Amino acid sequence: MNFITCEELISKLEENKYIVIDCRFDLMNKSYGKESYEKNHIVGSFRLDMEDDLTSEVKEHGGRHPFPDLEILKIKLDNIGINNDSEIVLYDDGEIAGAGRAWSLLKYMGHEKVYVLDGGIKEYIRNGGKVSSEVNVDVEASNYEVNVNKDYICDVNYIKEAIKNNKSLIIDSREYKRYIGEFEPIDKIAGHIPTAVNYFYGDVLKNNEFGNPVMKSKEELKKHFKEIDGYDEVILYCGSGITATVNSIALAEIGLKHKIYAGSYSDWVSYKENTVDTL
Numbered sequence: 001m002n003f004i005t006c007e008e009l010i011s012k013l014e015e016n017k018y019i020v021i022d023c024r025f026d027l028m029n030k031s032y033g034k035e036s037y038e039k040n041h042i043v044g045s046f047r048l049d050m051e052d053d054l055t056s057e058v059k060e061h062g063g064r065h066p067f068p069d070l071e072i073l074k075i076k077l078d079n080i081g082i083n084n085d086s087e088i089v090l091y092d093d094g095e096i097a098g099a100g101r102a103w104s105l106l107k108y109m110g111h112e113k114v115y116v117l118d119g120g121i122k123e124y125i126r127n128g129g130k131v132s133s134e135v136n137v138d139v140e141a142s143n144y145e146v147n148v149n150k151d152y153i154c155d156v157n158y159i160k161e162a163i164k165n166n167k168s169l170i171i172d173s174r175e176y177k178r179y180i181g182e183f184e185p186i187d188k189i190a191g192h193i194p195t196a197v198n199y200f201y202g203d204v205l206k207n208n209e210f211g212n213p214v215m216k217s218k219e220e221l222k223k224h225f226k227e228i229d230g231y232d233e234v235i236l237y238c239g240s241g242i243t244a245t246v247n248s249i250a251l252a253e254i255g256l257k258h259k260i261y262a263g264s265y266s267d268w269v270s271y272k273e274n275t276v277d278t279l
Contacts, residue, residue, distance in 0.1 A: 001115065002103070002115060002116060002249050002252050002253055003115055003116050003117075003118045003215060003249075003253070004018075004089055004115040004116070004117055004118065005118055005119075006117065006118070006119055006123050006124045006126075006127040006129060007127060009042075009089055009117060009124065009129070010124070010127060010128065010129045013042075013043065013044070013129075013130075016044075017087060018087050018088065018089045018115075019046070019080065019081065019082055019086050019087070019088050019089070020042050020044060020045035020046070020088075020089045020090075020091070021045060021046050021047065021048050021080075021088060021089070021090050021091070021102060022036075022037050022041045022042065022045050022046065022047040022048070022091060022092075022121075023047075023048055023050070023054075023090050023091065023092045023098035023099045023101065023102045024036045024037065024091075024092045024093055024098055024121070025049070025050035025051075025092070025097075025098045027050075027242075030050075030051055033047070033049055033050060033098070034047075034049065038133060039133065040131040040132065040133055041121070041131060041132065041133070042091065042121060042124060042129060042130075042131060042132075043129075043130045043131060043132045044132075044136065045091075045136075046080045046136055048076070048102055050065070050098060050101065050242075053068065053073065053076055054068060054073075054101050054102060054105060055067075055068060056068045056069055056072075060270060061156075061263070061267055061270045061271065062262075062263050062267055062270075063240045063241055063262070063263035063264050063265075063266040063267035063270070064186070064187075064239065064240035064266040065101075065240040065241050065242055065266075066241075066262070066263065067105065067108070067153070067241065067262045068105070070105075070108075070109055070146050070148065071146070073105065073109070074109075074144050074146050077142070077144045078141050078142050078143060078144050079139070079141055080136070080139055081139045081140055081141065081142050082142055082144055083142040083143065083144055084111070084144060084145055084147075085113070086111075086113065086142075087113040087114075087115070088106065088111070088113065088114045088115065089115050089116075089117055090102045090103055090114065090115070090116050090117065091116070091117035091120050091121055091124070092120050092121070093120045093121060093122060094119050094120030094121070094122050094123060094212050094213040094214070095120070095202075095205070095213055095246075096116060096120075096205065096213075096215070096245075096246045096249065097201070097242050097243045097245065097246055098242075099116045099117065099120070100116065100242070100243075100245030100246045100248065100249055101241075101242050101245050103116055103245060103248075103249060104152075104245040104248055104249075104260060107149060107152060108148065108149055108152050108153055109144075109146050109147065109148065109149075110146065110147030110148060110149050116249060118214050118215055119208070119212050119213070119214045120212070120213070122212045123208070123210070123212045123214065126210055126212065151259065152259060152260065153259065153260055153262050154235060154259045154260070154261055154262070155261070155262065155263065156261075156263060156267055156268060156271065156274075158235075158259075158261075159193065159235065159237075159261055159268065162233070162235055163193070163194050163195050165232075167231055167232040167233070168231065168232060168233050168234075168235065169197065169228055169231040169233070169234045169235070170193055170195055170196040170197070170235045170237070170261075171196065171197060171198075171199050171228075171234060171235065171236050171237070171244075171247065172192045172193065172196040172197065172198050172199070172237060172238070172265070173199060173200065173201040173236055173237065173238040173243050173244040173246070173247045174192075174198075174200065174201075174238050174239055174243070174265070175200050175202070176198055176200060178190070178239070179192045179196075179198040179200075179279075180192070180198075180278060180279035181276070181277075181278030181279065186239060186266070187239060187265060187266050187269055188269060189269045189276055190276075190278065191276030191277055191278040192265070192276060192277055192278070193237065193265065193268055193276065193277075194275060194276070194277045195277075196237070196277075199224075199225070199247060201238065201243040201244065201246040201247050202246075203224060204216055204221060204224065204246060204247060204250040205246070206220075215249070215250065215253070216250075218253055218254055221250050221253055221254050222254050224250075225250070225251065225254065225256065228256070233257075233258070233259065234251065234256065234257070234258040234259070235258065235259045235260070235261055236248055236251075236258055236259070236260050236261065237260070237261040237264040237265055237268075238264050238265065239264055239265050239266055240263075240264050240265075240266045241260065241261070241262050241263060241264045244260055244261075244264060245260065248260055
């Protein structure tokens with residue numbers, strides 16, 4: 001189970017069963033997450049910022065959004081009372097990328113009971129969920145124990161070997177025009193990692209009858225990913241390691257094991273010797 005419905009969260013919220021975390025963000029507007037949270041958020045929820053909490057300092061290599069130091073993230077989890085038995089609900093505006101990034105990091109840290117709110121805060125409000133502008137300040141600190149799942153993340157050297165292995169499937173999660181090199185708004189070189197195939201992360205979502213994005217059903221996801229059966233391993237990447245996490249959750253939903261190339265395409269092109277393909 002990787003998702004929780006808005007109805008279930010609303011029914012359990014007053015029991016304090018879940019620790020709820022706001023993960024809204026906008027790559028083009030770095031203040032969006034903070035401003036959105038201050039305006040209103042799910043009652044009792046905390047906040048993790050994409051740039052300050054879910055990303056470490058950008059360096060020559062490692063991509064535009066390197067994974068944070070897990071010991072530093074652990075302290076932040078401690079400060080909002082998260083322990084290894086906590087049931088955590090993550091939400092954003094419904095596109096899952098923000099919540100997905102936090103989900104992937106918690107899975108990397110070995111946390112089991114972590115769920116993404118399907119439909120995000122928009123669907124939550126539509127279902128009558130309560131919001132507030134009040135911030136939690138009186139929290140009893142915990143002592144989170146990190147149990148790293150090393151098989152979930154890989155680096156540039158692992159990708160170089162995977163390219164040579166026809167039983168490894170590398171998936172580019174960006175939109176198609178970036179994959180083929182027709183359009184590149186951020187990274188310095190357009191194209192994709194050699195041998196990679198394109199599965200745009202947005203294609204695992206659909207709009208419900210109210211126009212809010214939700215995850216497709218397991219049956220729809222199995223049909224969407226049917227071509228990847230038969231590979232020994234699947235590796236996901238995107239531009240900087242954020243939107244690939246949406247595909248990661250989708251694959252987890254249908255029980256397909258995989259890895260994430262944490263630095264993703266922005267890390268790959270930071271090495272002069274690495275080549276790219278275009279269509």
